[in-house]
Amino acid sequence: MADTQTLPGGRTRGMGEIVDVAGKVTEIAPFGNTLAELARERPEIVGLTADMGRYSDILPFRDAHPTRFFNVGMAEQNLIMTAAGLSKTGKIAYCTTYSVFITRRAYDFVALACAHSKANVKIFAGMPGLVNGYGATHQATEDLNMMRGIADLTIIDPCDATELKQVVRAVADIPGTVYVRNLRGKVPVELGPDYRFEVGKAKALRPGRDVGIISTGYMTARALDAAKAAQDKGIDAGVLHVGTIKPFDAAGVLEFAARFDRVIVAENHKTSGGLASLMVEALYEAGIVKPMIKIGLADSFFECGSQEYLESKYDVDLPRFVRAIVDGQ
Numbered sequence: 001m002a003d004t005q006t007l008p009g010g011r012t013r014g015m016g017e018i019v020d021v022a023g024k025v026t027e028i029a030p031f032g033n034t035l036a037e038l039a040r041e042r043p044e045i046v047g048l049t050a051d052m053g054r055y056s057d058i059l060p061f062r063d064a065h066p067t068r069f070f071n072v073g074m075a076e077q078n079l080i081m082t083a084a085g086l087s088k089t090g091k092i093a094y095c096t097t098y099s100v101f102i103t104r105r106a107y108d109f110v111a112l113a114c115a116h117s118k119a120n121v122k123i124f125a126g127m128p129g130l131v132n133g134y135g136a137t138h139q140a141t142e143d144l145n146m147m148r149g150i151a152d153l154t155i156i157d158p159c160d161a162t163e164l165k166q167v168v169r170a171v172a173d174i175p176g177t178v179y180v181r182n183l184r185g186k187v188p189v190e191l192g193p194d195y196r197f198e199v200g201k202a203k204a205l206r207p208g209r210d211v212g213i214i215s216t217g218y219m220t221a222r223a224l225d226a227a228k229a230a231q232d233k234g235i236d237a238g239v240l241h242v243g244t245i246k247p248f249d250a251a252g253v254l255e256f257a258a259r260f261d262r263v264i265v266a267e268n269h270k271t272s273g274g275l276a277s278l279m280v281e282a283l284y285e286a287g288i289v290k291p292m293i294k295i296g297l298a299d300s301f302f303e304c305g306s307q308e309y310l311e312s313k314y315d316v317d318l319p320r321f322v323r324a325i326v327d328g329q
Contacts, residue, residue, distance in 0.1 A: 026186040027161040031124055032060035034168040035094055039065050042172060046086055048072060048095040050079040056096035056126045057184040076106040080121070084113040087120040092172055098132070099125035099140030099181060107146060114177040115153045122171045124182040128157075128217070129268035129297065130310045136301035144245055145273025147179050154178040154199065155245040157217040157267075160190035163243060166197040174199055181217055190221040191241075200244050202252040208238020211325055212260035214253060216242045216275045219266040219295070219316075226321030237325050242275060250282040257283070262291040264324050268316070271296035293324045 027033075039045040039061060047061040048070045062069040072078045076097055083093035102110065102125045114121045125143065132138045147155050154174055158164040164183050171178045195203070205220070206227055213223040220241040227237040240256040242249065257263050257279075267275040271294040283290060295316055302310060311317040323329050 025189040027165075027189060028186055029057040029060055029184065030161040030165045030187050031096075031168055031182055031184065032057040034165040036060045036064040038169055038172065039068065042092065044090055044092050045172065046070065046091045046093050048079055048083050048086075048093060050074060050076045050095075050097040050101065052097045052126065055098075055184065056124065056182060058094075058096045058124075061094075076101045077109050080106045080109040080123075081113055083121045083123075084109070084117065084119040087114075092120050092122065094122045094124060096124045096126060096182065098138060099128040099143045100132075100138055102179075103140055103143040103146045110147075110153070110177065110179070111150045115150045118152060118176045120175075121177045123177070123179045124168075125179060126182045126184055128181040130302065130307055130314070130316070131218075131268070133305050133307060133310065135304040139302055141270050141297050141302065142273060143181070144267075144269050144275070145277075148246055148273065152176055153246065155180075156199070156243060157181045157245055158183060158197075158243060159216075159218060159220040159241055161187040162189055162191040162193075162195055163197050166195075167243075170197055170199060183218065188218075188221060190224060197243055200247040200249055202240050202242045202244075202249040202256070204238065204240050204256060206237070206239040208260070209236040210260070211235065211328075212238045212240065212257055212263045213266060213321075213325070214240045214242060214256065214263060214275070214279060215266040216245065217268050219268050222318060222321055223264075223266055226318055226325055229318070229322050230325040233322075233326050235326050245275065245278070248278050248282070250278075250285075253279060253282055254286050254288070257288070257290060260290075262293070262328065264293045264295060264321075266295040266316075266321065269296055270299055272299055291328075293328070295320060295324060 083095045086093045215223040265276045276294045
C-alpha cells in the first residue's frame with residue numbers, strides 16, 4: 001500500500017487529520033483555539049483529557065488556562081466521572097479523547113453519571129469512523145448508534161471548522177450532556193460565512209433539482225464536492241447537512257426529501273443505527289416510500305491504513321458519491 005499519509009511539501013498528516021485539505025482553506029485546531037477563547041469569557045469552563053491532549057487539539061486551552069486543565073491519564077472512565085463530578089460544583093466540563101474509547105470503555109459512565117444526572121459535560125470525541133487509520137481497536141464506526149440509545153443526550157456531527165467553532169460555543173448553553181464528533185488538525189473551511197449552527201436543525205446548503213443528498217459530519221463536504229462534479233455531467237444535486245443527530249430534525253429532512261424523486265444518505269459511520277436509520281424511520285413514520293442510496297460503512301470491522309486507502313476500499317470516497325448522483329448506483 002502506498003504511503004498516502006505524506007502530503008505535498010513533505011508534510012506528514014497528523015493523527016486523525018481528515019483528508020482533502022489540499023487546495024482548501026483550513027484552520028488549525030479550531031476546537032482547542034475556540035475553547036480557549038470561550039473560557040476567557042466563561043470562568044466556569046474546565047477542560048479534561050485522557051492523555052490525548054495532542055491528538056484532540058485541547059492543548060491551546062491547556063496553555064491558556066493551565067489551572068483549569070486536567071489530564072487523568074489513560075483512564076476514560078475516570079475522565080467521564082471526573083467531568084461529571086466537576087459539573088456538580090458548577091463547572092462546564094469539556095472532555096476529550098478518541099470516540100472509540102468514550103463509547104466502548106466509558107459508555108455506562110456517560111449514560112448514568114452524565115446523561116441520567118443531567119451533568120453539564122461536553123464530550124468532544126475525536127477520530128470517529130475511518131478518520132482513524134489504526135484499525136478496529138481505534139475506529140468508532142458504531143458510535144452514533146450507541147450514543148443514540150442514551151436518553152437526554154445531545155449528539156452533534158460537525159461538517160467543518162466553521163461549524164465546529166460554533167458548536168464549541170453553543171454546547172456551553174445546551175442543557176445536560178453533549179457528545180460531539182470532533183475534527184482535528186488542519187480542518188477545512190467548507191461552509192460559508194453566513195452559516196449558523198442551530199442545535200436540532202438541518203441546513204440546506206445547496207438547492208438542487210434532480211437528486212437530494214442528506215449527509216452529516218465531514219461527509220457533507222464530500223457531498224458538496226460531488227455535487228459540483230456531477231453538475232458538469234448535467235445532474236443538479238441538492239445537499240442537506242444534518243449537523244445534529246439527536247435531537248433529529250425529522251421535519252426538515254422530510255421537507256427536503258419530498259422535493260426529489262430519489263435521495264442519497266451519507267455518513268462516516270455504519271449504515272445501521274446512524275443517519276441512514278434515522279432517515280428510514282422518518283420516511284416510514286411519514287408514510288413515504290422513496291428510492292434511497294446509502295453511502296456509509298458495512299456492518300464489519302475495518303483494517304488499518306490511510307484514510308484515502310480505507311475510503312476507497314470500503315467505497316465511501318468521492319467517486320462513490322459521484323456514481324450515486326449520476327448513475328443512481
